[in-house]
Amino acid sequence: MVDISNSYLIEKNKYIGSETLSTSSLYSPDSTTVLNYIKTSYYHKQFTNRGPLVEELEEKLLNFHKARYCITFCSGFWALVAAIKNVALKDRKYVLMPSLTYRRLDDAVLWAGFTPLYCDIDPINLGLDINSIDQKYLTNISLILAVHPMVDCLNAYSISKFALSVSIPVVFDSVESVNEKLPEGKVGNFGNCEIFSLHASKLINGLEGGYITTNDYNLYNELKEFQNFSLNSKGELTQKYSMNAKLNEGHAAFALASFDELDLLLRHNYSIYNEYLCLEKLVCDKFRIRRYNNNMSPSYMIIVAELDKKYIDCRDKLIMTLNSINILSRIYYFPPLHKKRESMIGTKDLKLTITDLYSKKLFLLPSGWPIQKDQIYPIMNLINKIIDDIYLKKC
Amino acid sequence: MLDNISKVLPVGQLYVPSFEDFKDVVDHLSKNNYYTNHGPLLKSLEKELSSYLGVKYVLGVTNATIGLIIALEALHEEGSVLTPRFSFPATMNAICMIGANVCYCDTLQDSPNACLESLEDKLINDNSIKTILLPNLWSTLNQIEHIKFLAKKYCATLIYDSSQAFSCSYEGEKISINGSAEVFSFHATKLITSLEGGCITTNNSSLYEKLTHIRSSYGAVGNVLKPLRIGSGRMSELQAGLCLKSLSYIKRSIEQNRKIFNLYKELLKPKNKYKIFEPGSRKIESSYQYVVLILDQAVNQVRGKLTVHLNNNNIFAKAYFNYDFSVFNDENPMDFPNSIKLSKSCICLPIGERITPEDVIYISKIVNDFFDSLDF
Numbered sequence: 001m002v003d004i005s006n007s008y009l010i011e012k013n014k015y016i017g018s019e020t021l022s023t024s025s026l027y028s029p030d031s032t033t034v035l036n037y038i039k040t041s042y043y044h045k046q047f048t049n050r051g052p053l054v055e056e057l058e059e060k061l062l063n064f065h066k067a068r069y070c071i072t073f074c075s076g077f078w079a080l081v082a083a084i085k086n087v088a089l090k091d092r093k094y095v096l097m098p099s100l101t102y103r104r105l106d107d108a109v110l111w112a113g114f115t116p117l118y119c120d121i122d123p124i125n126l127g128l129d130i131n132s133i134d135q136k137y138l139t140n141i142s143l144i145l146a147v148h149p150m151v152d153c154l155n156a157y158s159i160s161k162f163a164l165s166v167s168i169p170v171v172f173d174s175v176e177s178v179n180e181k182l183p184e185g186k187v188g189n190f191g192n193c194e195i196f197s198l199h200a201s202k203l204i205n206g207l208e209g210g211y212i213t214t215n216d217y218n219l220y221n222e223l224k225e226f227q228n229f230s231l232n233s234k235g236e237l238t239q240k241y242s243m244n245a246k247l248n249e250g251h252a253a254f255a256l257a258s259f260d261e262l263d264l265l266l267r268h269n270y271s272i273y274n275e276y277l278c279l280e281k282l283v284c285d286k287f288r289i290r291r292y293n294n295n296m297s298p299s300y301m302i303i304v305a306e307l308d309k310k311y312i313d314c315r316d317k318l319i320m321t322l323n324s325i326n327i328l329s330r331i332y333y334f335p336p337l338h339k340k341r342e343s344m345i346g347t348k349d350l351k352l353t354i355t356d357l358y359s360k361k362l363f364l365l366p367s368g369w370p371i372q373k374d375q376i377y378p379i380m381n382l383i384n385k386i387i388d389d390i391y392l393k394k395c
Numbered sequence: 396m397l398d399n400i401s402k403v404l405p406v407g408q409l410y411v412p413s414f415e416d417f418k419d420v421v422d423h424l425s426k427n428n429y430y431t432n433h434g435p436l437l438k439s440l441e442k443e444l445s446s447y448l449g450v451k452y453v454l455g456v457t458n459a460t461i462g463l464i465i466a467l468e469a470l471h472e473e474g475s476v477l478t479p480r481f482s483f484p485a486t487m488n489a490i491c492m493i494g495a496n497v498c499y500c501d502t503l504q505d506s507p508n509a510c511l512e513s514l515e516d517k518l519i520n521d522n523s524i525k526t527i528l529l530p531n532l533w534s535t536l537n538q539i540e541h542i543k544f545l546a547k548k549y550c551a552t553l554i555y556d557s558s559q560a561f562s563c564s565y566e567g568e569k570i571s572i573n574g575s576a577e578v579f580s581f582h583a584t585k586l587i588t589s590l591e592g593g594c595i596t597t598n599n600s601s602l603y604e605k606l607t608h609i610r611s612s613y614g615a616v617g618n619v620l621k622p623l624r625i626g627s628g629r630m631s632e633l634q635a636g637l638c639l640k641s642l643s644y645i646k647r648s649i650e651q652n653r654k655i656f657n658l659y660k661e662l663l664k665p666k667n668k669y670k671i672f673e674p675g676s677r678k679i680e681s682s683y684q685y686v687v688l689i690l691d692q693a694v695n696q697v698r699g700k701l702t703v704h705l706n707n708n709n710i711f712a713k714a715y716f717n718y719d720f721s722v723f724n725d726e727n728p729m730d731f732p733n734s735i736k737l738s739k740s741c742i743c744l745p746i747g748e749r750i751t752p753e754d755v756i757y758i759s760k761i762v763n764d765f766f767d768s769l770d771f
Contacts, residue, residue: 031425035418042414045405045749047583047590074457074591077627107625113494200430200631207430207631208457229460229484230722237484237722240491244460248583248590250417250633254430370428 004389008382009325015378021366022328024201025301027265028369029257037253046249050228053252058211060259061196065188067213069220072247072255073227076175076197076210077108082226083212084112084143085241086219087169087192092142098128099338100355101147102173106337113241114142118338120352126290126362127154130162134350144170146191148177150302150332150364151290156182156190163191171195178203179266179299188213193223198247198255201368203299204262206255209247265369269300272367275376276303282377283384286311289365303365304332312361314390319363321386327379332362404710404754407584408684408747410648412640420636429632432613436635441594443642447562448571450596452603454610455630455638459558459580459593463489465628466576466595467528469605470552471495474525477517477551479509480720480734482530486556487723490528497723498524501731505670505689507532510733511541518549526552531560531570533685533715535674539565539573546574554578558593561586562645564680571596576606581634584747586648586684587641589634648748652683655746655755659686662759668694668766672741686744687715688762695740697769702742704765710758715743 040052054072062070073079084095094117095109106116120132126149146159156172163170170191174180178196180187188194193214198206214220222239225232230242247255258265276289287305292298307315315331322329336359338352366379412420424430437455444453456462467476467489476490480499490497498521501513509529518524527546529537537555546553555573557563558580563570571577576599581592597603604617610628630638660671669688674681690698698714705712717738721728728735744758 026428026430028425028428031418031421034421035414038417039414042417045409045411047411047588049583074461075627075629078461104625104627110624111492111626200432205430207424207633208629229488231484235718237718237720240723241488242484243464243488243492244458244485244591246458246591248634250590250637251631254633 005321005324008321008386011382012325012327016375016382019370020326020328021371021375021379023302023330023364023367025203025205025265025368026200026370027205027258027261029205029254029261033257033260034253037256038250041249041253048246048248050246051249051252053249053256054247057252057256057259060256061211062213064259065213066186067188068215069217070211070213071220071223071227072198072252073210073212073245074247075208075245076195076199077104078243078245079195079210079212080105080108080173081111082223082245083171083193083195084109084114084145086222086226087171088112088114088143089169090142092140094137094141095143095145096133096137096141097145098147098355099336099352100126100333100359101337102175103333103335103337105145105147105173106341109145116337117141118350118352120354121358123354123358125149125152125154126358127152128159129354130159138166141168144168145173146170147173148175148180148187150176151292151304153177153180153182153187153293153296156187157184160190175202176302179297181297189215192216193219198251203265203301204255205258206247206251209251209255266299268369269367271373272371272376273300273303275373276365276380279377279380282380286384286387301367303367305363305365307361307363309361311387311391314387315360315363317390318383318386321390322383327366329366330364332364333359335359402709404745404750404758405747406711406713406743406745408586408588408648409583410586410641410644410748411583411588411590412637416640417637420633420640423636424632431629431631432611433629434632434635436632436639437630440635440639440642443639444594447642448569448596450571451598452596452600454595454603454606455635456593456595456610456628457630458582458591459556459578460485460489461626461628462578462593462595463528463556464492465606465609465626466554466578467493467495467526468609468622468624468626469602470554470575471526474523475521476526476528477514477524478528479507479530480728480731481507481716481737482532482556483558483716484718485558486528486530487720491723495526496523499720499724499726499731502734502737504733505737506535506672507737508535508537509542511538511545514542515545518545518551524551526554528554528556529574530556530558531563533672533674533687534560534563534681534683536560536563536565536570536679543573558585559684560682562649562682566678567680572598575599575602581638581641586652586682587638587645589630589638589641592630592634592638649682651748652746655750655752656683656686658752658755659744659759662755664763664766666766667691668769684746685715686746688742688744689737690740690742692736692740694766694769698740698742701762701765705758705761708761710745710761712745713743715741
């Protein structure tokens with residue numbers, strides 16, 4: 001019997017290279033720039049507790065998003081918890097959110113003391129579909145947690161308008177839409193607040209970290225207290241639920257350096273995305289690349305492939321095979337959250353038809369700063385071959 | 396000239412690795428393109444710490460508060476968590492963040508350690524208490540054997556918040572395994588640092604597996620039943636690299652602390668107006684991260700004045716910890732007289748990397764002159 005996996009590995013190493021390929025951005029900022037930034041912290045001898053670099057980063061980010069206030073966090077996850085905790089209506093139970101999304105989103109909701117309630121997604125942009133909301137839950141929804149999908153964007157304006165009409169606050173998880181401009185304004189200005197990540201796999205590499213933008217001064221102050229043990233400017237404790245979620249100066253230095261070089265990464269991402277589009281014809285019977293909306297100034301960071309229904313059953317084996325030869329392709333958000341904790345109240349009688357359909361047919365192609373344009377052709381060729389082999393049950 | 400001293404004298408340890416060390420770590424990151432998610436530097440740090448502390452398992456985390464949250468989430472099943480009414484707020488924050496009730500006991504008189512009578516009294520009278528979270532403050536330690544005995548007697552899980560006691564030893568052994576889990580801080584103001592950061596230690600393999608699951612979405616080990624809530628507590632490679640550098644200098648840092656502490660003892664003249672808190676004892680070997688003066692009741696009303704006076708002379712002394720802890724629990728503060736007294740009478744003086752013997756001479760003179768000028 002022929003060892004097909006080994007032949008894939010040989011082909012991968014020969015035509016693509018021996019390095020591990022992933023779907024993470026992993027932008028490597030110039031070391032000298034990072035060191036130049038950190039000199040400021042050494043000069044002021046302050047390395048955390050809202051040091052000079054954190055303040056500089058927040059200033060740059062709020063200008064970038066054209067928002068009034070920005071506050072950095074030690075991670076996007078705890079920023080999310082802080083936002084939910086401080087924005088959601090306290091006397092209600094559910095946080096309305098999509099199911100086909102970031103796999104820790106439900107954990108963030110639980111940490112904030114609420115219960116996730118899932119709704120379906122829009123097949124066009126793969127984001128939360130407000131038309132699918134079950135009206136019977138409306139009076140017990142404390143917050144709408146609207147997540148911008150990996151490719152394309154939510155209609156943030158109409159979601160905000162809907163939220164206002166039913167008097168429910170809305171938080172946007174904009175981790176995957178940092179650079180986007182919507183017709184009504186730049187991402188970072190919608191809802192009660194918006195959450196972003198500075199994780200190494202995201203557009204701005206702060207190693208770890210996150211931030212929130214808001215135009216609400218009171219919320220800004222509450223978030224500031226939440227991330228600093230609930231201490232106010234007088235050093236008094238103000239609230240029971242709080243923690244240490246501050247960004248340190250080292251991570252701020254990386255984020256600042258990455259931010260300065262953002263145009264470089266955007267150009268790189270676009271060239272990779274464009275190459276995938278050019279080579280789509282090689283695999284067009286099997287999958288297509290989901291399109292970014294060029295009018296929204298996207299970051300082109302992630303390449304999402306959508307399998308033809310004939311090949312849907314090949315997906316999981318394809319991912320397993322690719323991972324075994326160091327191509328760390330991923331399933332697009334797996335598992336859908338309503339399948340993860342089926343016992344959770346609020347998910348039992350929900351029919352998430354579009355979510356279920358799209359949870360089976362999407363996967364991510366290698367992308368990010370380490371990928372080179374000339375690697376795309378052999379990647380597409382190899383994937384084409386593997387899908388054929390799986391379909392013909394050769395492996 | 397001593398009276399013209401211009402540099403700022405902070406309370407924190409601030410043994411931050413040098414700029415050259417920082418550059419080394421950044422170069423390493425750039426070369427390896429590995430930035431976070433349980434990378435090689437973190438693995439190396441956890442191994443080094445495990446060996447240094449003499450414990451089987453170490454988990455590096457984003458910061459000590461998150462370490463406490465993760466440890467509590469893994470160990471506390473239901474009911475209340477008992478803790479002294481005197482600590483840094485992070486101890487109480489962590490309890491509230493997992494959704495548990497805070498229940499207070501008192502401290503000893505003139506010591507941040509838990510009063511065992513008060514602790515046992517609470518355990519007897521409140522059967523909702525399922526976990527004891529004890530801070531080891533000011534680089535001193537609680538009465539370890541007795542507390543272990545009480546936790547066992549009342550079937551309570553014991554966790555130590557040793558954020559202020561890294562590298563302290565009890566009867567010759569570094570602390571790290573006295574509770575089911577123990578949490579340390581690597582904040583910039585601590586003995587070793589990753590700017591922010593911390594770690595959780597344990598000898599229990601199944602607990603370790605559970606902790607790794609809660610810590611993050613990647614890097615989990617074992618096949619334990621998945622916890623209900625998973626958080627995010629990753630330590631980046633930058634943090635881990637800096638902490639490794641910091642750990643390599645620890646012997647020198649402790650020696651510096653010890654010298655500074657002893658010099659304070661030699662130069663300060665308490666004259667019955669205050670005590671210098673002694674963190675070490677026959678059983679306890681301290682890392683001397685804090686110099687704490689506990690003012691006598693007769694003079695404790697001047698603490699604010701003393702703090703301002705010191706601050707005006709660039710000495711950033713702090714009242715550690717002068718907070719209204721009723722925000723976490725509405726029990727009558729008068730039920731905890733020692734804790735209340737302590738929070739009103741302690742003041743912490745600068746010690747750490749930036750403090751020289753000349754600084755101690757300067758600070759001691761200002762403190763001595765201040766108390767000499769008091770008309771009592």
